[in-house]
Amino acid sequence: MKLWQPIDLVRAALVVVIVVVAVTASAEAADKPDGTRWWSHIRFLADDALEGRNTGTEGHRKAAAYVAEEFAKAGLKPAGLDGYFQPVQLISSEIDESRSSLSLVRAAGTEPLTLGEDANIGLRVDPAPALDAELVFAGYGLSIPEAGYDDFQGLDVRGKVVVYLAGPPPSIPGPLAAHMQSAHERASVLSRLGAIGTVAIPNPKNMDIPWERSTLARLMPAMRLADPALDESFGLKIGIAVNPAHADKWLAGSGHTFQEILEAADAGKPLPHFPIPTRLEAKAAVKRAPVESQNVAAVLPGSDPRLKEEYVVFSAHLDHLGIGKPIDGDAIYNGAMDNAAGIATMLEIATSLKESGTALRRSVLFVAVTGEEKGLLGSRYFATHPTVDARKIIADINVDMFLPLFPLKLLTVYGLNESDLGEDATAVAESVGVASQADPEPKRNLFIRSDQYSFIRVGVPSLALKLGFGKGSPEERIAKEWLTKRYHAPSDDLNQPVDKQAAAEFNALVAKLLERVANRDERPRWKDDSFFKRFAK
Incomplete structure (x- = not known):
């Protein structure tokens, strides 16, 4: 018969410890x-x-x-x-694009736009069947009295469609800027000033989804709450999203370029505000249910x-x-x-x-x-x-x-x-x-x-x-x-x-x-x- 040696006792103890640790770890893993x-x-x-x-x-x-x-x-x-x-x-x-259109009318003639490629008619604002209005560029399109900021100061937007660069000015704190960019806050301000619609140009640097993919969603149904008390479009007649690759079509003849506006935004400088010598003609055929x-x-x-x-x-x-x-x-x-x-x-x-x-x-x-x-x-x-x-x-x-x-x-x-x-x-x-x-x-x-x-x-x-x-x-x-x-x-x-x-x-x-x-x-x-x-x- 072999007698136990001290080394055998150590080994046996180690085996017990290993088994206990393994069982404990297994139990913890099962509980986790x-x-x-x-x-x-x-x-x-x-x-x-x-x-x-x-x-x-x-x-x-x-x-x-x-x-x-x-x-x-x-x-x-x-x-x-x-x-x-x-x-x-x-x-x-749902938009019926076969019976809808956007055109930019200038002194030199009319430029039809391609829906899906140049721009899209949004449906969060219920669009008017037909619209003919002047355009004006208003920076970020924001008025934030709490921060002493107003893109509309000295700018006449009554009866016009406001073109703006989507995003906030860098001087405005994030939560406040986010709130003021919400659809209902923006619509409330624009309605009070007499504007009738918006044209949003995204900053390519801030886009979650590339235009070629985001534009695919334009044909999906949009929705709004049926309760008229919860309608927050404040009477706006159109909302348009622009492909930033074609933004200069909307600024033609103004003396400004989209690149100039992006450079000012990137540098944290104030954006320009100016009338655009162009009228927007829009037709929107919408199926509702x-x-x-x-x-x-x-x-x-x-x-x-x-x-x-x-x-x-x-x-x-x-x-x-x-x-x-x-x-x-x-x-x-x-x-x-x-x-x-x-x-x-x-x-x-x-x-x-x-x-x-x-x-x-x-x-x-x-x-x-x-x-x-x-x-x-x-x-x-x-x-x-x-x-x-x-x-x-x-x-x-x-x-x-x-x-x-x-x-x-x-x-x-x-x-x-x-x-x-x-x-x-x-x-x-x-x-x-x-x-x-x-x-x-x-x-x-x-x-x-x-x-x-x-x-x-x-x-x-x-x-x-x-x-x-x-x-x-x-x-x-x-x-x-x-x-x-x-x-x-x-x-x-x-x-x-x-x-x-x-x-x-x-x-x-x-x-x-x-x-x-x-x-x-x-x-x-x-x-x-x-x-x-x-x-x-």
């Missing part, structure tokens, strides 16, 4: 979300069978039914007007008798673009990252809260909204017609296209410096070893381009969250490449590479933020120096 369940929701929502979940379509209705079913499985209570659903009435509009779509709303009731009647909203949009012009032979715009991913995060968090048995002091209101791609329509309707007491909605956390394309090391928080919710987000991120930053790209106006803005407009402190990246980093390159190739394209589908672990970590972070806000002693507050404090009620 890996994004598998999150991705399963995306597989359903972004499947070709749902045909891109366009607002008001059968595909969107199937997606809404799926979300309601998952809410029920997670033990959430219905919070719609019809069970989990809040019907939203809309008007759909009523449409109904659905918001889906559910509530996790709070546990604190004093606070449970207050609500933290968690919002994400369910719709995407539907079926459109084929790109590389694919006509279904699946919207996997935009925004099946955000809805999947909502469902994952609802389920994880049930599984953990977490009791929150306030109630959490989960709202999957429709019509975001049509102009934040579903969230605008919910924010102005909430299914709970509007005075009891204390915060909104929104997730839209958060892009888990690389590891989560940095969190971008839109609205970081506007309310004390930013401090909650920073603290939660730090607790899991993630840094946080404010909007690194304010010229993209992302603060007003998703559903948190609808809640901000009715005075609710709000945040939107995404995976962040630093300037010049490999992550920035990945995100930019995604925007160029996949944003609002059929390739935002189930075949793209996704970092599921990053998504799982993001979902856990958002869940912790919801818990922190729901358990606060005090309601969130706008900061005293925030422009948006004026909307507080």
Whole structure:
């Protein structure tokens, strides 16, 4: 019989340690979300069978039914007007380009424009059947009294169509500039000044999508809320988007060039303002039809008798673009990252809260909204017609296209410096070893381009969250490449590479933020120096 030696005892101890560590690591890995369940929701929502979940379509209705079913499985209570659903009435509009036209009339003659190539007639403003008006160039087309800025000073725009460079002047803080560039704020100012339409020329440096791809969307249905009280076009008669490659056609004879204007913008110099010796002739044939779509709303009731009647909203949009012009032979715009991913995060968090048995002091209101791609329509309707007491909605956390394309090391928080919710987000991120930053790209106006803005407009402190990246980093390159190739394209589908672990970590972070806000002693507050404090009620 062999006697045990000291070395054998050491080896045996090491084996025990290794086994214990392995078992512990295995158990921890089993408990740690890996994004598998999150991705399963995306597989359903972004499947070709749902045909891109366009607002008001059968595909969107199937997606809404799926979300309601998952809410029920997670033990959430219905919070719609019809069970989990809040019907939203809309008007759909489609341009008939065969009977529509744009022409520039000068002393030397008339220059017809090619729709789709030179410019497009937008449908967020319901266009007049016919229009003949003078043109005037008005810098960025903004009037911001709070900042002492006015592109219209000394400029007569009454009865005219205003041509402008899309984007903000560099001297205006990002959130304020974003708000003043919103469609309703711009239309309100122009209507007050007597203008009748707009011609927006994008700065090529700030375009998310190249013109040759973005122009394909012009034939997709546009929508507006059917409730006339929510019409925010303020009587404008036309809205036109211009291909920047052909911008000089609109400036001909003025003594100015588009290159000159871009150079001034790039240098941070004031843009010129001038009349254009050209008239715009426009004809627009539009087919209109009523449409109904659905918001889906559910509530996790709070546990604190004093606070449970207050609500933290968690919002994400369910719709995407539907079926459109084929790109590389694919006509279904699946919207996997935009925004099946955000809805999947909502469902994952609802389920994880049930599984953990977490009791929150306030109630959490989960709202999957429709019509975001049509102009934040579903969230605008919910924010102005909430299914709970509007005075009891204390915060909104929104997730839209958060892009888990690389590891989560940095969190971008839109609205970081506007309310004390930013401090909650920073603290939660730090607790899991993630840094946080404010909007690194304010010229993209992302603060007003998703559903948190609808809640901000009715005075609710709000945040939107995404995976962040630093300037010049490999992550920035990945995100930019995604925007160029996949944003609002059929390739935002189930075949793209996704970092599921990053998504799982993001979902856990958002869940912790919801818990922190729901358990606060005090309601969130706008900061005293925030422009948006004026909307507080």
